[in-house]
Amino acid sequence: MANLRIKLVKSLNGRLDKHIATAHSLGLKKIGSETVQPDNPQTRGKIAQISYLISVTEE
Numbered sequence: 001m002a003n004l005r006i007k008l009v010k011s012l013n014g015r016l017d018k019h020i021a022t023a024h025s026l027g028l029k030k031i032g033s034e035t036v037q038p039d040n041p042q043t044r045g046k047i048a049q050i051s052y053l054i055s056v057t058e059e
Helices: 019-027 041-049
Strands: 003-008 034-039 052-058
Touching: 003 041, 019 041
Parallel strands: none
Antiparallel strands: 003 034, 003 052
């Protein structure tokens, strides 16, 4: 199964509480923080919700 490397590239300041919670659930707290998540429908849904805040690359 493939993995996704997710990096937070924009600030969470002033964002919707729901979007901040989504970023935290992916393990993203500060700009520049990265995490590796499995490529599954749950992760894809989280990525779709906060796509304007992150960059995603496949591993």
